[in-house]
Amino acid sequence: MAKYFDVHPENPQPRGISQIADAVRAEALIAYPTDSCYALGCRLGSQGGIERIRSIRHLDDRHHFTLMCRDFAQLGQFVRVDNDVFRAVKASTPGSYTFILPATREVPRRLLHPKKKTVGVRIPDHVVTQALLAALDEPLLSSTLLLPDEKEPMTQGWEIKDRLDHVVDLVVDSGDCGTEPTTVVDFSSGEAEIVRRGAGDPSRFE
Numbered sequence: 080m081a082k083y084f085d086v087h088p089e090n091p092q093p094r095g096i097s098q099i100a101d102a103v104r105a106e107a108l109i110a111y112p113t114d115s116c117y118a119l120g121c122r123l124g125s126q127g128g129i130e131r132i133r134s135i136r137h138l139d140d141r142h143h144f145t146l147m148c149r150d151f152a153q154l155g156q157f158v159r160v161d162n163d164v165f166r167a168v169k170a171s172t173p174g175s176y177t178f179i180l181p182a183t184r185e186v187p188r189r190l191l192h193p194k195k196k197t198v199g200v201r202i203p204d205h206v207v208t209q210a211l212l213a214a215l216d217e218p219l220l221s222s223t224l225l226l227p228d229e230k231e232p233m234t235q236g237w238e239i240k241d242r243l244d245h246v247v248d249l250v251v252d253s254g255d256c257g258t259e260p261t262t263v264v265d266f267s268s269g270e271a272e273i274v275r276r277g278a279g280d281p282s283r284f285e
Contacts (some may be wrong), residue, residue, distance in 0.1 A: 100214035107248035145199035173204035175278035
């Protein structure tokens with residue numbers, strides 16, 4: 080049975096955030112809110128968490144996982160960014176964008192796209208997510224909480240708790256965070272390619 084944390088959306092309770100971060104460090108798989116849909120998240124090095132996300136979402140090895148990063152400095156540890164891409168990404172973060180970039184050696188091989196050796200990264204503009212990332216002091220390996228054969232992700236923490244009670248360890252509820260996923264921009268070739276149009280304004284990359 081999943082633990083349930085009701086977290087204030089503007090003033091997250093430090094004790095609750097600390098407990099959630101401790102659970103992630105102890106290999107918990109969590110469902111948590113972002114500035115663009117709920118997401119499933121676990122520690123970067125959690126093999127079990129990765130497999131559970133793949134199982135819940137029916138993902139194959141070509142799926143791009145996302146590293147949810149606290150800030151640009153942390154993001155830069157896990158992906159390679161040249162000067163032009165640096166400016167474009169920096170100007171769009173924090174926000175509802177996921178950027179696909181060549182990974183550094185800090186990223187476990189099993190998280191990489193098998194051919195491109197890339198990974199998704201993003202810096203969220205969400206108070207609760209930022210508080211959790213600050214407490215965790217490392218990226219949160221994430222994937223949008225979109226279940227197989229469903230067109231839209233769930234938006235209510237209580238609904239997620241009800242439906243995923245036996246497949247996740249913890250649910251963070253801080254209110255509705257919408258159904259529109261991030262805009263995904265692939266910079267792996269050095270040029271911007273919009274892979275998915277979503278909550279972030281794609282026009283700046285066109």
